[in-house]
Amino acid sequence: MKKIVAYFKDAYNELVHKVSWPTRQELSSSTVIVLIASLIIALIVFGVDVLFDWILKLLYGIL
Numbered sequence: 885m886k887k888i889v890a891y892f893k894d895a896y897n898e899l900v901h902k903v904s905w906p907t908r909q910e911l912s913s914s915t916v917i918v919l920i921a922s923l924i925i926a927l928i929v930f931g932v933d934v935l936f937d938w939i940l941k942l943l944y945g946i947l
Contacts, residue, residue: 906914
């Protein structure tokens with residue numbers, strides 16, 4: 885039981901004293917970058933999906 889308590893104390897001390905947390909501005913900037921990158925990747929995947937759909941319909945004569 886002592887090892888478990890020591891583990892949680894060490895984890896708490898590390899989170900409070902050793903971890904450098906981002907500022908609100910850094911966090912906001914990172915969030916915007918992730919949202920923009922996610923949107924760009926989603927648009928690329930959508931474009932590839934539409935292209936493959938069109939190619940397959942063309943190949944199988946469904947158009």
